[in-house]
Amino acid sequence: MDRTMDGQEGREREKRRNAAYRWIAAGLGAVMILSFFLPYITFVFRGLTYTVSGIQLAFVKGFWVVGPQQSGLVTIPLAVRASIVLGLLCAVGGFVLILLKKPVTAGLLFLLSGISPLLVMAASGAIQTAVTSLNVSQIELQFLWPFFCTLLGGLISSVLALRTQGTERLAESVFQVFACVSIGSVILLTVYIISAGLPAILQIGLTQFLLGESWRPASDIFGILPMILSSIVGTIGAIVLGVPVGILTAVFLSETASPRLAMLVRPAVELLAGIPSVIYGFFGMLVVVPVIRNMFPEHTIGDSLLAVILILAIMILPTIVSVTETSLRAVPAAYREASLALGATQTETIFKVTLPAAKSGILAGVILGVGRAIGETMAVIMVAGNVANMPTLLGTVRLLTTGIAMEMSYASGLHREALFAIGLVLFVFIMIVNLLFNYISKKGVQIHAE
Amino acid sequence: MATKISIQNLDLFYNEFQALHGISLEVPENQITAFIGPSGCGKSTCLKTLNRMNDMITGCRIEGKVTIDGEDIYDPRTDVNLLRRRAGMVFQKPNPFPMSVYDNIAYGPRVHGIKNKGQLDQVVEKSLRSAALWDEVKDRLKKSALGLSGGQQQRLCIARALAVDPDILLMDEPTSALDPISTQKIEDLLDELRGQYTVIIVTHNMQQAARISDRTAFFLLGEVVEFTETKLMFEQPKDERTERYITGRFG
Numbered sequence: 007m008d009r010t011m012d013g014q015e016g017r018e019r020e021k022r023r024n025a026a027y028r029w030i031a032a033g034l035g036a037v038m039i040l041s042f043f044l045p046y047i048t049f050v051f052r053g054l055t056y057t058v059s060g061i062q063l064a065f066v067k068g069f070w071v072v073g074p075q076q077s078g079l080v081t082i083p084l085a086v087r088a089s090i091v092l093g094l095l096c097a098v099g100g101f102v103l104i105l106l107k108k109p110v111t112a113g114l115l116f117l118l119s120g121i122s123p124l125l126v127m128a129a130s131g132a133i134q135t136a137v138t139s140l141n142v143s144q145i146e147l148q149f150l151w152p153f154f155c156t157l158l159g160g161l162i163s164s165v166l167a168l169r170t171q172g173t174e175r176l177a178e179s180v181f182q183v184f185a186c187v188s189i190g191s192v193i194l195l196t197v198y199i200i201s202a203g204l205p206a207i208l209q210i211g212l213t214q215f216l217l218g219e220s221w222r223p224a225s226d227i228f229g230i231l232p233m234i235l236s237s238i239v240g241t242i243g244a245i246v247l248g249v250p251v252g253i254l255t256a257v258f259l260s261e262t263a264s265p266r267l268a269m270l271v272r273p274a275v276e277l278l279a280g281i282p283s284v285i286y287g288f289f290g291m292l293v294v295v296p297v298i299r300n301m302f303p304e305h306t307i308g309d310s311l312l313a314v315i316l317i318l319a320i321m322i323l324p325t326i327v328s329v330t331e332t333s334l335r336a337v338p339a340a341y342r343e344a345s346l347a348l349g350a351t352q353t354e355t356i357f358k359v360t361l362p363a364a365k366s367g368i369l370a371g372v373i374l375g376v377g378r379a380i381g382e383t384m385a386v387i388m389v390a391g392n393v394a395n396m397p398t399l400l401g402t403v404r405l406l407t408t409g410i411a412m413e414m415s416y417a418s419g420l421h422r423e424a425l426f427a428i429g430l431v432l433f434v435f436i437m438i439v440n441l442l443f444n445y446i447s448k449k450g451v452q453i454h455a456e
Numbered sequence: 457m458a459t460k461i462s463i464q465n466l467d468l469f470y471n472e473f474q475a476l477h478g479i480s481l482e483v484p485e486n487q488i489t490a491f492i493g494p495s496g497c498g499k500s501t502c503l504k505t506l507n508r509m510n511d512m513i514t515g516c517r518i519e520g521k522v523t524i525d526g527e528d529i530y531d532p533r534t535d536v537n538l539l540r541r542r543a544g545m546v547f548q549k550p551n552p553f554p555m556s557v558y559d560n561i562a563y564g565p566r567v568h569g570i571k572n573k574g575q576l577d578q579v580v581e582k583s584l585r586s587a588a589l590w591d592e593v594k595d596r597l598k599k600s601a602l603g604l605s606g607g608q609q610q611r612l613c614i615a616r617a618l619a620v621d622p623d624i625l626l627m628d629e630p631t632s633a634l635d636p637i638s639t640q641k642i643e644d645l646l647d648e649l650r651g652q653y654t655v656i657i658v659t660h661n662m663q664q665a666a667r668i669s670d671r672t673a674f675f676l677l678g679e680v681v682e683f684t685e686t687k688l689m690f691e692q693p694k695d696e697r698t699e700r701y702i703t704g705r706f707g
Binding site (some may be wrong): 009338340341343344345347348349350351354358359362363 | 507509512537538539540541545547549551552553554555562566567568573613616617620627
């Protein structure tokens with residue numbers, strides 16, 4: 007009897023509390039909407055102060071800046087405009103929906119709206135750069151309190167809105183939000199890479215860019231075929247060397263090593279994965295390169311595709327070993343028993359039953375290794391020689407990654423955009439590798455589910 | 457009846473734990489011998505000593521003597537792979553390889569050096585026929601064995617064991633994961649194999665032991681309590697513990 011009374015009372019109390027949360031959230035939403043119309047950012051330069059409200063950021067075309075030598079229109083980046091408009095719309099939507107008692111959607115909208123000032127902040131760096139390029143120094147950016155109102159109001163009201171659904175829904179929503187953050191970053195990055203890389207490709211011409219054999223930024227010649235081929239050959243070489251070693255190490259660890267020995271070897275291999283790539287580069291510079299130079303003194307200075315392949319082969323080992331070992335361990339003991347009971351030796355069992363049964367997992371490991379090899383930059387820079395030659399085993403090479411890293415610090419104009427375009431090509435490569443990986447690992451799951 | 461397998465004073469230890477105590481059994485050739493007993497009594501362990509599958513368990517140690525056709529199988533000179541080829545094993549859960557039906561059967565012969573396609577085809581067909589599975593799978597030899605039903609998979613495993621031409625078949629509760637109809641088929645199959653192979657079957661199902669075996673050994677707490685003709689054991693058990701177990705009054 008008492009308990010039901012308590013329950014009813016508890017529900018009543020919760021109802022009242024949720025109503026309160028809803029009203030507070032709605033109030034904060036109203037404040038957010040208002041804040042877009044209040045002064046947002048102050049730009050200070052050359053003794054002058056420009057204060058811009060959120061709504062102005064969205065609709066004003068830009069600032070006409072009169073510099074000491076040159077003057078120009080500093081446009082407000084599209085990203086800033088878009089995020090302001092989106093933020094405002096989301097805030098209004100959230101406000102309406104919370105009053106209509108749709109707290110989950112309202113919460114998400116509030117959150118999006120709260121994120122928009124962060125996007126503005128990120129993109130306003132571009133304004134600063136643009137102003138600086140007009141030789142106006144000492145510019146300052148100040149974000150004003152309405153700016154933070156939007157930010158905090160969005161976060162708090164979204165939590166409150168979701169809170170009216172009870173803690174369980176709140177927790178679910180939080181997970182959802184974090185998932186959205188991850189997906190959002192991927193989408194953002196993809197859009198950014200494409201928008202940054204595509205203009206240069208269009209300007210240079212796709213075939214000239216991808217199939218051009220020489221890279222001479224000074225003469226505006228941008229052909230990246232040597233880099234593409236070097237990246238591909240380097241990766242294939244690393245795979246050819248690293249995969250057999252990695253698979254056999256994994257077989258040793260999971261099938262034949264005594265538990266005690268495996269306990270020594272496994273952490274050692276895993277440690278390889280944790281070593282920073284610049285250390286691999288050191289090793290390559292101080293050991294691998296001189297050895298190659300001494301072996302073929304007539305033909306090479308040491309920095310070469312071969313050195314790249316050797317270093318990458320070592321770097322992909324831990325990935326291949328650990329993924330392969332995991333999938334070998336996942337092979338049911340019954341398969342091994344059945345094979346041994348038929349009179350097969352342990353070696354026959356490993357090569358004819360266990361490894362084939364684990365092949366989808368092993369392939370997944372290899373593809374992860376490919377991904378790592380394609381993307382590796384630092385260690386490669388230190389041993390590749392970095393001349394954009396067509397790949398030969400003992401010649402110096404430049405890979406896609408190193409091509410970007412070598413020149414990014416001083417490139418400007420089309421050259422800079424061409425580097426972004428190389429990034430786009432690299433991105434497409436990695437995408438393909440990852441799609442392949444997903445396809446194969448899904449297939450693996452299907453086989454086991456049968 | 458000639459003795460095929462002779463176990464003399466077999467003690468088996470898992471590290472400190474003694475799982476088998478002084479087992480002595482004379483298993484006659486080309487008959488079906490059943491091992492029965494409650495769970496954990498050592499019957500499967502005893503079965504696995506006969507093809508040395510216990511070798512793979514770390515900490516497993518054996519004292520005593522096991523001979524097949526008079527040869528000590530724990531002699532250091534024994535070729536374990538040859539032994540396992542002679543003593544095929546069928547496990548509790550059907551465990552076909554994730555390969556085609558054909559490759560499952562051909563696995564053993566290939567491992568033992570048969571490369572000739574015609575010869576392999578012959579072995580596959582013969583083994584599948586012996587396991588009464590040929591008619592059901594002859595049209596899907598190239599399909600994955602994992603697509604077969606549980607009962608078919610288990611008969612496939614029997615066929616796979618037969619394909620390396622053993623003279624002993626060790627079966628570790630081969631029907632415990634199967635439905636009654638599949639069980640019936642396996643029992644019929646065993647009946648047909650009688651007289652050609654020396655079969656030892658571990659079973660929890662006493663009716664099964666009574667139906668198919670010629671001789672039965674009753675295990676209890678790592679010892680053989682009674683080993684005699686099946687008929688005798690089920691009609692006139694000598695030991696009181698045997699009687700209590702087979703009449704279901706075991707406490």
